[in-house]
Amino acid sequence: MNLDYYEKHRGQSQWKDGEYDVTRTTVWSGPGCHDGCAVLYYTKNGKLEKVEGDPDCGFNQGTLCMRCLEMPEIVNSERRPKNPLKRAGERGENKWEDITWDEAYDIIEAKVREIWKDYGGESIACMIGTGRNNCWQIPYLCYAAFDSPNFCLGFLSGESCFQPRSAAMASMNGDFLIADMSQQFASRYDEENTEWRLPKYIVNWGCNAVESNSDNFYGHWIVDCMQRGSKMITVDPSLTWLAARSEYWLRLRPGTDGAMALGWLNVIIGEDLVDHEFIDNWTYGFEELAERVKDWTPERVGEICWVDPDLIREAARAYASNWPSAIQWGLPIDQAVWGIPSAQAINAIWAVTGNTDVPGGNIIIQNAYGQNVSYNYGYDFLPPEVQGKRIGAEYPLMAKAGFSSTAHSDSILEAIETGKPYPIRMLWLTSTNPIANMGADAPRIYRAVKTLDFVVVNDLFLTPTAVAFADIFLPAAMSPERDSQRVWWVPLRGMRKVCDYADVKSDDTIVTELGKRLHPERFPWDDDFGWSDHILKTETPGYDGDYAQLLDEVYSYPDFQYRKYEKGLARYDGKPGFNTPTGRIELFDSVFQLWGYDPLPDWDEPHSSPYSRPDLWAEYPFVLTTGARHVEFFHSEHRQPETMSRELYPDPHFEMSKAAAEKLGLQNEDWCWIENQHGRCRQRLRINPTLDDRVVRADHGWWFPEKEAAEPTLYGVFDSNINNLVPQCDNGVTGYGAPYKNQLCKVYKCTPENSRDMPSIRVSEGDGFSKPDATTEVDKDYSHRA
Amino acid sequence: MSIEYGLLVDYDYCTGCHTCEVACRKAHADWDGEGNFGIKILQDGPRELPDGKWEYNYLPMPTSLCDLCAERTAEGKPPSCVMHCPAHCLYFGTIDELSKLVAEKTHRALFTPYNE
Numbered sequence: 089m090n091l092d093y094y095e096k097h098r099g100q101s102q103w104k105d106g107e108y109d110v111t112r113t114t115v116w117s118g119p120g121c122h123d124g125c126a127v128l129y130y131t132k133n134g135k136l137e138k139v140e141g142d143p144d145c146g147f148n149q150g151t152l153c154m155r156c157l158e159m160p161e162i163v164n165s166e167r168r169p170k171n172p173l174k175r176a177g178e179r180g181e182n183k184w185e186d187i188t189w190d191e192a193y194d195i196i197e198a199k200v201r202e203i204w205k206d207y208g209g210e211s212i213a214c215m216i217g218t219g220r221n222n223c224w225q226i227p228y229l230c231y232a233a234f235d236s237p238n239f240c241l242g243f244l245s246g247e248s249c250f251q252p253r254s255a256a257m258a259s260m261n262g263d264f265l266i267a268d269m270s271q272q273f274a275s276r277y278d279e280e281n282t283e284w285r286l287p288k289y290i291v292n293w294g295c296n297a298v299e300s301n302s303d304n305f306y307g308h309w310i311v312d313c314m315q316r317g318s319k320m321i322t323v324d325p326s327l328t329w330l331a332a333r334s335e336y337w338l339r340l341r342p343g344t345d346g347a348m349a350l351g352w353l354n355v356i357i358g359e360d361l362v363d364h365e366f367i368d369n370w371t372y373g374f375e376e377l378a379e380r381v382k383d384w385t386p387e388r389v390g391e392i393c394w395v396d397p398d399l400i401r402e403a404a405r406a407y408a409s410n411w412p413s414a415i416q417w418g419l420p421i422d423q424a425v426w427g428i429p430s431a432q433a434i435n436a437i438w439a440v441t442g443n444t445d446v447p448g449g450n451i452i453i454q455n456a457y458g459q460n461v462s463y464n465y466g467y468d469f470l471p472p473e474v475q476g477k478r479i480g481a482e483y484p485l486m487a488k489a490g491f492s493s494t495a496h497s498d499s500i501l502e503a504i505e506t507g508k509p510y511p512i513r514m515l516w517l518t519s520t521n522p523i524a525n526m527g528a529d530a531p532r533i534y535r536a537v538k539t540l541d542f543v544v545v546n547d548l549f550l551t552p553t554a555v556a557f558a559d560i561f562l563p564a565a566m567s568p569e570r571d572s573q574r575v576w577w578v579p580l581r582g583m584r585k586v587c588d589y590a591d592v593k594s595d596d597t598i599v600t601e602l603g604k605r606l607h608p609e610r611f612p613w614d615d616d617f618g619w620s621d622h623i624l625k626t627e628t629p630g631y632d633g634d635y636a637q638l639l640d641e642v643y644s645y646p647d648f649q650y651r652k653y654e655k656g657l658a659r660y661d662g663k664p665g666f667n668t669p670t671g672r673i674e675l676f677d678s679v680f681q682l683w684g685y686d687p688l689p690d691w692d693e694p695h696s697s698p699y700s701r702p703d704l705w706a707e708y709p710f711v712l713t714t715g716a717r718h719v720e721f722f723h724s725e726h727r728q729p730e731t732m733s734r735e736l737y738p739d740p741h742f743e744m745s746k747a748a749a750e751k752l753g754l755q756n757e758d759w760c761w762i763e764n765q766h767g768r769c770r771q772r773l774r775i776n777p778t779l780d781d782r783v784v785r786a787d788h789g790w791w792f793p794e795k796e797a798a799e800p801t802l803y804g805v806f807d808s809n810i811n812n813l814v815p816q817c818d819n820g821v822t823g824y825g826a827p828y829k830n831q832l833c834k835v836y837k838c839t840p841e842n843s844r845d846m847p848s849i850r851v852s853e854g855d856g857f858s859k860p861d862a863t864t865e866v867d868k869d870y871s872h873r874a
Numbered sequence: 875m876s877i878e879y880g881l882l883v884d885y886d887y888c889t890g891c892h893t894c895e896v897a898c899r900k901a902h903a904d905w906d907g908e909g910n911f912g913i914k915i916l917q918d919g920p921r922e923l924p925d926g927k928w929e930y931n932y933l934p935m936p937t938s939l940c941d942l943c944a945e946r947t948a949e950g951k952p953p954s955c956v957m958h959c960p961a962h963c964l965y966f967g968t969i970d971e972l973s974k975l976v977a978e979k980t981h982r983a984l985f986t987p988y989n990e
Contacts, residue, residue, distance in 0.1 A: 089879070089968075093950035105949075138900060141958050151960040154896040298889040298960075308960035311887055315962065327920050329889050332930035719891050732896050735908055778920050778928065 094143045094150070101584070101640050108132055112142055112642055114581040116574050117221035117567045117595075118519055118548045119162040120155045121722045123148075123301050124576065126643065127156060129568055129586045136160045136568050136587045145643060146276045147579070148306055153719055158732045163566050163589065165728055167549055167793060170590030173561040179538060180799035180852065182555050189593065189601070192560050197605045199542045200234060203513050209235030210477045211513045213500050215242040217520035217723070218249060219303075221572055221583070222595040224465040226518045232466035232610040233603040237478035238512070239463065240494040242520030243501055243527030246819040246826030247486065247494060248422040250303050255485050255824060256431035260674050262667025263658060264577075265438070265450040267414035269309035272453065272578050272648040277312060283650055285447040286313060288410035289335075291321045293434065294345055295418020296328040300717035302418060304576045310416065319410075321403050323348060325713055326743070326785060327778030336403035339780060340393040342713035343830025345420050346430030346691035351389030352404040352437050353381040353689075361408035363442025370653060370666070371439055373676020373687070380688045392691075394780055408441045412448035419715070420829050425818060426691050427825030428485070432677065433689035439673045445651055445658075452658060456580040456646045457630030461623055463494050469610060477510070479503055483823030484683045497527075498817040498826075504536045514542040518595060519564060521551040523805055524724035525715075525789035528826055529816035530809050531767060531857040546598065551724070552805035555797050556852075565594040571616040572596060573624065573638055579645040580631060582638035585616075596620075685822060694830040695818055696764075698782075701832070708764045708832035710744070714810045715788040715828060724789040740808040742786035743776035744835065752835060759838040762786055764831055767812035767857025769847055770838055784833055786810045799852040806847040812857050877989045879942055881953070882972045883934055886981040887963035890915055890932035894955035894964065901943055901954035912940035912987075913955050934964065936987035942966065944990070 101112045108130040116124045126145030130138035139159045143150030172192040177183030203211050214230035216222050230239040270276050270284040297307030320334035331337040357378045367374045386397035407413050421430050443449030480496025481487045504512045527533040537557045545558035572583045596616040603611040613619045621635040652658040665671030669678050681687040693700040720733035758773045792804040898912040919930035943953035956964040976982050
């Protein structure tokens with residue numbers, strides 16, 4: 089049998105296959121994640137019928153996860169709004185009037201001009217969900233069209249999704265680093281034709297990579313490396329599939345990643361498993377780091393993390409004694425008040441072991457062809473005095489460190505609540521559903537956003553966020569309906585539009601059409617194609633093609649060099665070294681010192697923990713971690729009941745150990761209330777025999793499109809919402825970090841009697857949850873630690 | 875009876891991601907409907923073993939609907955589950971070819987779901 093179909097079409101970007109038109113391109117907007125996989129779209133008469141992986145592309149090598157395979161279900165869903173909507177009833181009543189795009193733009197333009205006149209552009213805040221194909225369009229809208237410095241993610245507390253890690257890395261190294269799975273080469277796992285080498289160990293730290301596919305990292309690359317001989321170390325409260333195949337599984341207490349990292353450094357430095365030559369030549373502050381970690385013995389760390397000290401020792405030794413090895417880390421680092429110092433500690437682990445920018449280690453990855461169009465795109469249009477008004481400007485690491493700087497989401501929420509430092513009157517939300525997920529304290533966000541003068545929601549579907557707040561709803565085009573391009577590291581990728589849906593428009597079109605009304609000089613392109621062309625010609629210095637060429641190439645890999653610090657490729661001035669004040673990796677962070685932050689990694693208890701709040705622990709005897717990913721969903725997406733995602737994963741679930749469930753008289757699949765001092769929600773129990781008896785893991789992102797949209801039901805968004813139990817505005821000193829994954833809770837079975845007070849009604853009609861509480865009263869004496 | 879083609883699973887590497895199930899149904903448009911899969915992932919564990927290690931395996935098992943993507947292979951395309959598996963743990967080929975692969979490594983299973 090000759091299976092050469094794809095080989096025959098290698099290098100083509102479009103062809104006919106029977107009654108189908110096939111288009112080879114890439115994906116990067118809803119529905120789905122931010123990886124940017126290469127796909128083959130099969131369309132018939134302009135309708136998307138099938139999606140396949142592109143075997144031609146090294147990124148995903150022809151494979152796909154289920155979300156892209158089921159994409160036609162979402163793209164062709166009858167639930168999609170077909171045109172712009174204007175609110176007809178009260179907010180939350182789900183009553184809408186169909187309007188044209190021009191009518192929508194007229195209303196928005198008039199409102200913006202009114203705010204400019206009465207308050208100033210800074211009273212408009214713009215938010216997106218996550219780093220998908222609106223992460224440069226909406227910042228540009230905010231800065232260049234609205235004259236506001238206040239762009240951030242959708243009430244993401246402490247900006248705690250990759251931004252703490254990236255800010256720590258940027259500050260320490262002047263660059264981003266990622267685990268080297270050969271993803272920067274078109275030819276994968278190729279030790280003959282590239283310099284890449286297999287990592288001896290891969291540390292999967294707080295990231296179930298095969299389910300989460302986080303941050304442009306296709307998780308199954310780890311499995312590819314395992315098949316070639318990489319050994320595994322997993323740091324995770326639960327036995328993930330990867331943990332089950334790991335030589336070492338460190339089952340740490342949620343929220344203690346930073347302590348674990350300090351313990352590793354204690355072992356690695358204490359047992360002299362470091363790379364002295366690299367430390368002497370390329371790092372700054374090693375002696376200070378060694379001094380800092382001296383007290384973080386495996387015994388002390390084991391007690392904090394609930395992990396056997398010998399296992400900590402063995403894992404740290406295995407990593408440090410087997411060069412090269414790579415660390416793939418995840419969200420729990422960010423989602424702790426100690427996020428930045430935890431990221432500093434883990435970064436120091438790979439630095440002192442000589443794993444920085446070497447084959448099979450953690451590589452410095454730069455955006456393809458120098459295209460750095462992201463959260464800062466268009467910021468230079470703002471005069472310095474307006475930039476100085478950015479909410480959160482008092483946090484210099486966030487506001488000044490460049491890279492992915494944004495406004496501070498928690499402070500925006502407080503500005504909405506208090507009018508200080510100045511009022512926020514208008515909110516623009518693109519592809520973000522902050523009361524379903526991302527926003528930490530969903531009920532508090534609900535109360536605050538209700539008070540705004542004007543809210544525009546631009547999304548794929550009418551979400552709970554749209555129904556609760558939107559005055560204008562703008563339906564968003566999905567990935568196959570958009571002409572666009574992207575970098576996010578490598579490769580440079582083109583996206584070709586293959587279909588249309590009703591009267592929806594792309595983010596690029598909406599921003600351009602609105603921008604031309606407000607600041608036409610800043611929008612010199614005519615359409616999406618033109619904007620992509622503009623970026624490739626003016627913001628992508630290393631690429632010599634145009635957008636038409638990129639669409640035919642589909643993706644383009646730039647040259648990649650290891651050990652850039654030796655070759656003068658890491659610093660702007662072209663000299664050897666790192667792009668930091670000392671030219672070295674700053675284990676002791678001189679910029680942090682300048683800003684008054686601790687220059688060295690450190691760790692302390694979360695503000696709601698068994699040891700910082702023994703009073704709460706007595707009432708809420710489980711450590712609660714939230715938001716573990718499931719392959720069926722991208723955050724709050726894919727909840728439509730017709731999807732295969734809901735067929736395979738119909739209900740929200742939380743997990744606890746068998747012993748813990750038995751003690752409470754609970755059985756598998758029981759609906760239970762999860763509750764703490766902030767609020768409660770209900771999910772179904774799945775017994776996870778691998779958890780510590782004191783740990784509960786709960787789903788995030790649940791809403792129910794099959795339920796009533798209007799309040800008080802609001803698609804049931806608060807009923808199973810774990811963010812009823814998570815506070816907002818509990819951040820680290822840098823503004824970064826928030827405790828999404830380290831709260832306390834209790835669990836009890838749902839009964840008719842205790843289910844009369846449903847969270848959705850309580851929030852939308854009653855007094856809500858999340859009243860100010862004593863989270864600031866932290867017991868600093870941990871001598872009672874078990 | 876002589877069966878020509880089969881499906882090999884390396885269950886050391888199946889992560890249980892459901893790609894094979896969804897890819898299968900999408901390759902068979904006429905099956906659209908809940909529960910109709912030509913391959914279904916079975917799960918064993920996580921379960922603690924006497925030595926303190928953990929058993930945690932997934933095994934994609936072809937169902938009676940599996941036709942080894944006869945329509946696709948006739949067009950020169952591999953079966954959809956094999957092509958899309960992110961873990962690269964599924965192999966399609968002749969029984970002769972797959973028998974050799976089975977002998978190369980433990981924890982592999984050879985299925986013969988279909989004969990023309």
